[in-house]
Amino acid sequence: MSRLHVLIAGGGVGGLCLAQGLRRAGVSVAVYEREGDGIHRAGYRLTMNADGGEGLRACLPEDLYELYLQTSRKTPPHQRAVVLDRDCNELSSAGHLGPPNEGPRPHTAIDRRVLRQILLGRLGDAVHGGAAATGFEATEDGVRLHLADGTTAEGDVLVAADGVGSAIRRQLLPGVEIIPADVGGLGLFARSPLTPEVLAELPDVLLDGFVIARDERGGMLAIGAYDPRQPVAEAAAQLAPDIHVDPVDPYMMISGGVAPGVTIPAPADWTAETPRAVHEGMRAVVADWHPSLRGLVERIDLDTLFWFPFRRLDPTPAWPTTRVTLLGDAIHAMMPTRGQGANMALRDAGILAGRLAAAARGEQDLLEAIAAHEAAMRDYVYPIMDLSSDHGRFGGGGLRPEGAAS
Numbered sequence: 001m002s003r004l005h006v007l008i009a010g011g012g013v014g015g016l017c018l019a020q021g022l023r024r025a026g027v028s029v030a031v032y033e034r035e036g037d038g039i040h041r042a043g044y045r046l047t048m049n050a051d052g053g054e055g056l057r058a059c060l061p062e063d064l065y066e067l068y069l070q071t072s073r074k075t076p077p078h079q080r081a082v083v084l085d086r087d088c089n090e091l092s093s094a095g096h097l098g099p100p101n102e103g104p105r106p107h108t109a110i111d112r113r114v115l116r117q118i119l120l121g122r123l124g125d126a127v128h129g130g131a132a133a134t135g136f137e138a139t140e141d142g143v144r145l146h147l148a149d150g151t152t153a154e155g156d157v158l159v160a161a162d163g164v165g166s167a168i169r170r171q172l173l174p175g176v177e178i179i180p181a182d183v184g185g186l187g188l189f190a191r192s193p194l195t196p197e198v199l200a201e202l203p204d205v206l207l208d209g210f211v212i213a214r215d216e217r218g219g220m221l222a223i224g225a226y227d228p229r230q231p232v233a234e235a236a237a238q239l240a241p242d243i244h245v246d247p248v249d250p251y252m253m254i255s256g257g258v259a260p261g262v263t264i265p266a267p268a269d270w271t272a273e274t275p276r277a278v279h280e281g282m283r284a285v286v287a288d289w290h291p292s293l294r295g296l297v298e299r300i301d302l303d304t305l306f307w308f309p310f311r312r313l314d315p316t317p318a319w320p321t322t323r324v325t326l327l328g329d330a331i332h333a334m335m336p337t338r339g340q341g342a343n344m345a346l347r348d349a350g351i352l353a354g355r356l357a358a359a360a361r362g363e364q365d366l367l368e369a370i371a372a373h374e375a376a377m378r379d380y381v382y383p384i385m386d387l388s389s390d391h392g393r394f395g396g397g398g399l400r401p402e403g404a405a406s
C-alpha cells in the first residue's frame, strides 16, 4: 500500500467508482457520503456506453465488472435512440453515442441501485455514510476535510464527487452557478413492470436502446427497458456471493407523459394523493395512443412515481490545480439529454484513478497527475455539456422528428 491517502466527498456513481479504482491499485482511500444507507431517488435506469463502461472496467475487480455486465440490460435489437409517433411509427433515430461498443455483451443500461451496490462491493469501512462534507482547508502537506458533525479527516488529496450541489466546489470555485433546468414533465420518472407477457406483446421498436414517443399535441413519453441478461439475484449469487445486491424485476422506465403546460408540484409538496393525480394526467395524454404505450402507462407502479428537478452547470474555464480536484456532476452536471452524466463521471473516475495510482507509485508528480485529469476531463466533457444543454430543442432525448420546429 502506498502512502498516498485520498479523501472522496460523495459516494455516488463517480466517487465509488474512483474508490474501487484506487483500492484496486493499492492506494488508500476513504469516502464521505452525506446519505446514510439509502439511495436518493434520481432515476431508475442508466443508459450506458463505452465511456462509462470502460471507466468501470478500469476500476472494478474483474468479478464485479463481470457482475455489472451480466446484470446490464439484454442487448436490445438496436442500440439506437428512436423517436416515434403515438402509433409507434418511426419518425427519426440516432446512433449510440460514445466510443465503439460492440461484441457479444456491449454496454447497454443498468439499474441504478444494482450499479450502486456493485460499486459498494467490498469497500467496507472505507465508505462513511451520514458524513456530509462542508468544506476543506489546506494543511502543510495535504488537505483537511470538514464534516457536518464537526469532525475532520486528513489526506493527501481531496476529490469532490458530491454532485451538482457540491459543497467542496462551492468553496473551491465559488463563481460557478447552478442553473435550474426545466424539463417539465420529462422530469417525471416511474416504473412499469416488464413481465414475459408484456414483453411478448410489445412491438420490437419499443425495446430499442431508448425510445421517445410524441403526439401532435405536444404529449411526450420517454421509455427505456431494464431486462437484465441474467436475473440479478442469480448473477450476484454466482459471481460475487460476498456482496449485497438487491433483486430487481425487469421494468420499463417511463419518463414524461403529462400534457404540455401542466404544472407538477415540487417534490417537497407531494402528498400521498399526488402520484395518483399525476398518473391520471399521464393516462389522459396517452388515451388514444398505441395500445402498447397506453398499457405501459396504465400499469405504472404508483409507488415508483416521482419528479426530479434537474439542475446543470455551464463549462467552467480552467482553474489552478491544487490538491483538491473534482469529478462528475460536481464539475459538469448536464441536462439528461443523451444520457451522458453518469458515463462521464465513470470515465473521470477511471482516468483519475490511473493518474493518482501513478503518482502513488512515484511515476508522476501529484499535482501534474491532477492537472492531467482536469485538462483531459475538460476536453472530453465540455463538448458534451454543450450538446446536452439545448434539451428542449432536441426533444428531450437528443432527437427530434424531421421537420419539427426548433
Ligand SMILES: Cc1cc2nc3c(=O)[nH]c(=O)nc-3n(C[C@H](O)[C@H](O)[C@H](O)COP(=O)(O)OP(=O)(O)OC[C@H]3O[C@@H](n4cnc5c(N)ncnc54)[C@H](O)[C@@H]3O)c2cc1C
Pocket: 009, 010, 011, 012, 013, 014, 015, 032, 033, 034, 035, 040, 042, 043, 044, 045, 046, 047, 048, 052, 131, 132, 133, 134, 161, 162, 163, 164, 165, 166, 167, 189, 308, 327, 328, 329, 330, 336, 338, 339, 340, 341, 342, 343, 344, 345
Ligand atoms: C433522472 C435521471 C436520469 C439519468 N439518466 C442517466 C443516464 O441514462 N445515463 C447517464 O450517463 N446519466 C444519467 N443521469 C445523470 C447521472 O445520474 C449523473 O450524471 C451521475 O449520477 C453523476 O454521478 P456523480 O457521482 O458525479 O454524482 P451523484 O451520482 O449525484 O453522486 C453524488 C453523491 O454525493 C452525495 N453528496 C451530496 N452532497 C454531499 C456532501 N455535502 N457531502 C457528502 N456527500 C454528498 C450525494 O448523496 C450522492 O451520493 C441521469 C440523472 C437523472 C437525475
